[in-house]
Amino acid sequence: MFRNISWKRFLKSVALVTLALTFIFTNVSSALASPSSERTDSINKATLENSIESEALIARRSGGRIGGGGFSRPSPSSPSRGGGSRGGGFGGGFGFPFLLPFFGFGGFGSIFTILIFFAVANFLVRSFQNSGFGGGGDGGVATTNPKVTVSKVQVGLLADAKELQQELNDLAQKSDTGTASGRARVLQEGTLALLRHPEYWVYAKSESNVSRLEEAEAQFNRLALSERSKYSEETLSNVESQFRRSESETTTAESPAEYIVVTILAGVQGKSELPDVKNADNLRQALRQLGSASSDTLLAVEIIWTPQAEGDTLSNDDLLATYPDLQPL
Known part of the structure; x- marks a missing residue:
């Protein structure tokens, strides 16, 4: 019984001493290493800053x-003057006489109606071209x-x-x-x-x-x-x-x-x-x-x-x- 108690106390003592020594030497190593590590970090940081500054310069x-x-x-270009009427007529120089067939000058109504149709068509085509929608290609997009x-x-x-x-x-x-x-x-x-x-x-x-x-x-x-x-x-x-x-x-x-x-x-x-x-x-x-x-x-x-x-x-x-x-x- 006495031997068992002594043996247990001995093991406890050894464990405590070992643990104490571990803490002591660990703290000493950290204390000794810390200044050196901090010094090294400072040197590396300064070197890096100098390098960056040199590269920037x-x-x-x-x-x-x-x-x-x-x-x-x-x-956008303004409409061509030639596309408008002259003397009150519809493009192409055709004016007031186109209205005559509608007022009883018989026999020529159908001919003048066809001429009126072409004159109006010519006027519309010129107007579209001047506004940029005619002439093919890019039209108004190319203008603006x-x-x-x-x-x-x-x-x-x-x-x-x-x-x-x-x-x-x-x-x-x-x-x-x-x-x-x-x-x-x-x-x-x-x-x-x-x-x-x-x-x-x-x-x-x-x-x-x-x-x-x-x-x-x-x-x-x-x-x-x-x-x-x-x-x-x-x-x-x-x-x-x-x-x-x-x-x-x-x-x-x-x-x-x-x-x-x-x-x-x-x-x-x-x-x-x-x-x-x-x-x-x-x-x-x-x-x-x-x-x-x-x-x-x-x-x-x-x-x-x-x-x-x-x-x-x-x-x-x-x-x-x-x-x-x-x-x-």
Whole structure:
């Protein structure tokens, strides 16, 4: 009996001592490990923040923008004057004499009735044509919601093309973007600036989308916003005669300036598809075709380029990451 009691007490004591030692050593290990773990977490967090900040500084770029215009709905054409009556008659020059058969000039009633029928039919056909329902094709839809081509030409040039940047800066400062003729000049001068520097062409891309006026405006705005989102500061702009220039807050990265990217967007009434750009000749043709749009058909234009500020950079890695669709020439 005595042995059994001692044995049980011994086991209880061993269990208590083991449990106490476990708690002690566990707390000590946690206390010793905690500062080191917290220090490591702090170092990792600081490293991550520095890395994110460095990437943000590298990706922070300036940009320039010129253009304006709108996709206003054209007013429907007024009815042709030739479709109305002349001298009180029904089209075709047939007037008052048509009423004579109905007032007792016998023998000729049936002939004049047929002539009246053709005159009235001619009048109705002209009226329908002038209102846009005749003539086949799109009719009134083409008048109020015509076809529009939204075109985009994008060129990646070597950063040595400093004179091109200066030409675009000067164009932004001197252009009248509040008028149709001024915007047509912006398009012509912008395409000419690129055509004058083929020795710097490295990458390019073109696209054209034909749609109705309502869809074209949304498409143009989408393309413009997409290009403007690729830089963080719009340091120079002239849109609808609203000129703005600000000092760049960009931080020059260690990587050298390698490229300049210029994008030209144009909304032109009618169907005018650009050729696919696969080489320098295709690009030259696309720029000439785009720049030839007249002020009467040009609805909107924007020229967007980056970098704009002096000392700002666009490295090869930035180009590949931001403009993956550009094709080498």
